[in-house]
Amino acid sequence: MSIAPSAPTLKDYRGDVNTWCPGCGHFGVLAALQRALVNLKIPPHEVINVSGIGCSSKVPEYMRSYGFHSLHGRALPIAQGAKMGAKDLHVIVTGGDGDGYGIGGNHFLHAVRRNMDITYVVMDNGVYSLTKGQTSPTSPLGFVTRTTVYGNKERPLDALSVAIAAGGTFVAQGFSGDVKRLTEILERAIQHKGFALVNVLSPCVTYNKVLTYDYYKEHLVTVEEPFPTREEAIRFVKEHRGLVHGILYVDPETPDYQTALGYELRTREIPEGPMDEALLRELEEEFR
Numbered sequence: 001m002s003i004a005p006s007a008p009t010l011k012d013y014r015g016d017v018n019t020w021c022p023g024c025g026h027f028g029v030l031a032a033l034q035r036a037l038v039n040l041k042i043p044p045h046e047v048i049n050v051s052g053i054g055c056s057s058k059v060p061e062y063m064r065s066y067g068f069h070s071l072h073g074r075a076l077p078i079a080q081g082a083k084m085g086a087k088d089l090h091v092i093v094t095g096g097d098g099d100g101y102g103i104g105g106n107h108f109l110h111a112v113r114r115n116m117d118i119t120y121v122v123m124d125n126g127v128y129s130l131t132k133g134q135t136s137p138t139s140p141l142g143f144v145t146r147t148t149v150y151g152n153k154e155r156p157l158d159a160l161s162v163a164i165a166a167g168g169t170f171v172a173q174g175f176s177g178d179v180k181r182l183t184e185i186l187e188r189a190i191q192h193k194g195f196a197l198v199n200v201l202s203p204c205v206t207y208n209k210v211l212t213y214d215y216y217k218e219h220l221v222t223v224e225e226p227f228p229t230r231e232e233a234i235r236f237v238k239e240h241r242g243l244v245h246g247i248l249y250v251d252p253e254t255p256d257y258q259t260a261l262g263y264e265l266r267t268r269e270i271p272e273g274p275m276d277e278a279l280l281r282e283l284e285e286e287f288r
């Protein structure tokens, strides 16, 4: 008799004790991600969550699935390696704006254009929070921190437009203050066969008193349907200074990297004990 596995529940995805500050926007992102996976009936053993370093990058501890808490800015290369080795796992990357667009910015660009089947959730609070509030690539102009005492003179990175222009096949922005809508966006992102960027506006209640829940509630403009062209999507983002909410652009045609390669994961049982010379030659030939 075989027993059908039961559908996963939120309890199955519950991880370790959380140490984020009370009110942190990242709670909404974690909740939405767990709900999206449950709604899609994906069990934890079919998921690997890779992160960098930062408050946001603690998701592998707080969500029960396979996980890899990597180095600052290095989550994407590790996630791409994981996808090459475990083609059937859902690979979900979580991290911050500093992690992904600062130190990891170059990996971000190439991951976008490589289009591996990965969901990248950037928990964008416009500040480096784990290291106590320095200016990040998405901090607003004039933002005052200990590293920018006269106000930030660098214009914030428009990651959405960059991703769309670099060939992104799924580009969206969510808000951690609207978990329902964010859950829907994440479900679509996880189902997308290719690299999906979901930038989530996720207020830091401790170090960012500018990009607050109230600020976003007042300014965010909702996108009901993705735009048909990259140009229109970018124009909309620019027009609203990035204060947009929804799925901006989807390209369902471009194949993901492994499909484009014709990549099939090949595995082989290796007998226990010392490796014999003939088997080594055979494996070399087979996996050349």
Ligand SMILES: Cc1ncc(C[n+]2csc(CCOP(=O)(O)OP(=O)(O)O)c2C)c(N)n1
Pocket: 053, 054, 055, 056, 057, 072, 095, 096, 097, 098, 099, 100, 123, 125, 127, 128, 129, 130, 131, 136
């Ligand atoms: C190579 C390296 N440089 C710098 C650091 C210090 N560091 C740790 S977390 C972090 C910033 C995290 O900010 P972000 O990615 O925006 O995430 P948040 O904490 O805001 O969620 C920095 C600079 C590090 N750990 N490794």
